[in-house]
Amino acid sequence: MTNLQQVDEAAVTAVRRACPDWCNVRHGISDGEEDWVHVSEPLAVADDVEARLCMSVDPNTEAEDGPYVVVGSREYSLTEAERLGASLIELAGRGAGPNHRGAA
Numbered sequence: 490m491t492n493l494q495q496v497d498e499a500a501v502t503a504v505r506r507a508c509p510d511w512c513n514v515r516h517g518i519s520d521g522e523e524d525w526v527h528v529s530e531p532l533a534v535a536d537d538v539e540a541r542l543c544m545s546v547d548p549n550t551e552a553e554d555g556p557y558v559v560v561g562s563r564e565y566s567l568t569e570a571e572r573l574g575a576s577l578i579e580l581a582g583r584g585a586g587p588n589h590r591g592a593a
């Protein structure tokens with residue numbers, strides 16, 4: 490006999506209560522801390538690179554870690570991710586500017 494397949498219903502209920510509306514995880518399948526992690530749908534950023542929102546909430550203490558934006562294996566705070574997005578828009582905007590052929 491093993492208890493590994495038993496699910497702590499109270500813990501699962503607590504995890505689901507803390508689940509943000511952007512989360513795409515079916516909770517109650519993984520065990521323990523793995524089930525505390527909330528992850529969004531992936532956003533394809535580049536070849537083999539996806540971005541996701543990610544956070545964890547401890548159902549016992551309600552302590553939160555995140556949310557973060559995970560791009561590939563790199564973790565960005567929400568502010569860092571917004572700056573990265575703004576930098577990409579600025580970069581594209583420079584290319585679309587009037588001096589894109591290097592005229593002085």
Ligand SMILES: [Zn+2]
Nearest residue numbers: 508512514527
């Ligand atoms: Zn969730």
